[in-house]
Amino acid sequence: MSGRDTVWPANPHALYREHGYSPAVRANGFLFASGQVGARADGTPPEDLGEEVTLAFDNLAAILEAAGASFDDVVDITLFMIDPDAAIPFVLEQVAARFGDGPRPALTAPGSTWLAGFRFEIKAIVKLPESAA
Template sequence: MTQRDAVFPEGRHALYEEHGYSAAIRSNGFLFVSGQVGSLPDGSPEPDFEKQVELALLNLKATLAAAGLTFDDIIDVTTFHTDAPNQFETVLKVRDRVMATTPPHPAWTAIGTTWLSGFDFEIKVVARLRETA
């Protein structure tokens, strides 16, 4: 079996150890990032929705940075929402402020769900690793 090439951001939150998963895995030229949530350092949800989305995106940014990547390296995005019709405008506003990517934008699928372990927003991505000389 091939060893997984795990990536963790500095100051990783408690959820990785508590639930036994890696922030991201490098494989075959891609970085597969686990769902990132707006967690406080102890792993609990940020109660304010807008701040929760911002924290999720900042956690994503830190995970990408640990692999030497930025938001512009993302090729596929999946987001999960507990109340998409009422949350989507806020998500877009925060995304535009924090991610600020340029066209062409990554592919994006938004999924409504009823449960995110106490969170209201989650984002997972696949990014292309940069080629090294």
């Protein structure tokens, strides 16, 4: 397993250990972030969809920070939404806030029927800055 390592945010939520997956893997100058849901510290989602979407982006931000990267380094995101019509206004607000005027990452947004009790998930591929690679 040389050439790759796991990146953990400073304050990981409970789901990583509960379900046995890595928040992100750094390899060959890239960071592959697992799908981030709007999980609070205990692994549960908030009731409010806007808060859930914001928290998912916050969880991704924590991983980026732990890897020495930022949203400016994200090259590709995949968004999963149980109800795209309900989630997309919150998602577009977060994309504008996190990525600014661009360049923005490539984006794929399939609808989903199951996200383990969550309604939104964001997965990212990041080209790490040389100092973080």
